[in-house]
Amino acid sequence: MSRISTCFKDLHLEGRKALIPYITAGDPDPGDTVPLAHAFVKAGADIIELGVPFSDPMADGPVIQRASERALAQHINLPQVLAMVREFRQQDSKTPVVLMGYLNPIEAMGYQVFAQAAAQAGVDGILVVDMPPEEAKALVTEITQFEMDPIFLIAPTTSKERIKIICDIARGYVYYVSLKGVTGAATLDVASVAHNIAQIRNETDLPIGVGFGIKDAESAKTIAGVADAVVVGSAIIQKIEQQMSRRSNMIEEAAALIASMRRAMDAEINKVTS
């Protein structure tokens, strides 16, 4: 069983939901990424989503665009991102790591070379934002051959037929995009998220994560009430941006946000189960 599946199984037994923070690799400084990831795990994160910076992040809002630009200014490339995962694995053999990014850096490296290197570095899942199932067969073959999970997005616009297609090819978990828009956008419509998650559950037993628009402990708690995992990205990057000049507190402040979400999510579960 993959590290991702094991993680969700364990959480399920405990009646808890997964907390998945996203950071862009190399932001604000290449040396920060692995310490941030360790600090997040310590603060209660279950899976780490590591963004691979790209020059043209079409699906991202301004906050993650800036993170990508900061990382690229330091010439972070895919092999360096994998080196960060390798370094993370030296101290953490349990927490799943999912790479999230755009297809072109993977195309440039070559699908097979990438899949082999990612698996060797200790990557568990791959989410390519601009690769829908129709265009995914070749890369998914390589990813699954090296026993990593291909993770796919489901959106509010996704039809019932497409949900089925996506869930057939996806492994690990599916990522429900909570709103029409880019990362870090507007506020959540929890009722519609709950309704759409119920639709997805009709088609799959895969765990369902929800991302886009989760900003704080309160929204994390609400989403944990309906989903299996809560993904938070822009809110963390914003915290990192606020603290960039006072670097001593940056990691602590970002981890504190994760810890507050963890507490809120677990309190919600305890309330429901008791």
Place this chain on the structure above:
Amino acid sequence: MSEHTDSRQKQAVPHLTSSFAMSSAKDVLPDANGHFGIYGGRFVAETLMVPLEELRQTYESYRNDPDFIGELDTDLQQYVGRPSPLYFAQRWTQHLGGAQIYLKREDLNHTGAHKVNNTIGQALLAKRMGKTRIIAETGAGQHGVASATVAARLGLECVVYMGAEDIKRQTINVYRMRLLGAEVRAVESGSKTLKDALNEAMRDWVTNVDNTFYIIGTVAGPHPYPAMVRDFQAIIGREARQQCQQQTGRLPDTLVACVGGGSNAIGLFYPFLQDAGVSMVGVEAAGDGLDTGRHAAPLCAGRSGVLHGNRTYLMQDSDGQIIETHSISAGLDYPGVGPEHAWLKDAGRVEYVAITDAEALAAFHDLTKIEGIIPALESSHALAYVTKAAPNMSQDKIIVVNLSGRGDKDIHTVAALEGIRV
């Protein structure tokens, strides 16, 4: 002469109608998923997959619909001013001393370039889909102006995304768009040029997809855009094909067009693809020279990758990051190219070459002085190739070059290069 003109006008509507409808029958590419060989496709985030499929279905249902075709043809004739003439450039032909050169005068269209052929078509689709708002990306501003123009005419809200760098280079077109009632939003991310404007337009579309139609200006982007924009621009080649036969009694030997995203080139080439005797040359922007790295010639000096929803040739570094391009002409300053061009290159059907800023500028002056036509700097790249190729061809050969736009918008750029303040 007058008799000839009259008969052409009388024939114009039925000719356009039948040809547009017919084009579906011989379409073998793209395939059902929008692929031209290994290129093209639909590489977007999941949120846009269903809207893109709806757009494809809508387009497929109207492309052979008599009412739609009739409205499109009437607009092209009475609003755009089609057909555009095929003009024999006699003095320039004599000056170069080789092949006979004909100019397809897209510069004479309303708004001054070929771009409007496409925006008219897409805006009619937007109206039929009940969209109240259109968005567009623009580089030189020509597509932005063409989009703002059709939005004004149809009473639709219009937002145009334009790189902050391009806004500085193209102040007149920015003002023109604002006069037409469009909101021009400066894009400050990335390299602040056309590619970033396209990113930002996509972000807008994904957010406002319920009421918004995204008019992409070139034959790139996710399926169905490359095929749809091609079909709307193919009016250029259909007319040129018929005009050349009427005026010279035969088909041309060579077609030449500049290639940024590649819409004017595909528009000219497409109706001739089955004519084995017609050679085709697409002219990219070599900027300071291909060997300097400061250019915008992905087909000549790039490699395959995925950007803006399709797989195609791209300007990229070894890590797969998109690199900044350079061209004197903002309309060619784009790191990708339409996927059908990528396919036509690999298939060997079209030859792709590159022309430097300096060569394009020289051709700009030549055409202006010798023929009294001020060409767009984009089109000047195609003209510059002709100045090299025509003298080596015999006088019975015929070249048709797409004069895709007029140069009024470039007067300030050219003057500044010569140290003149206009």
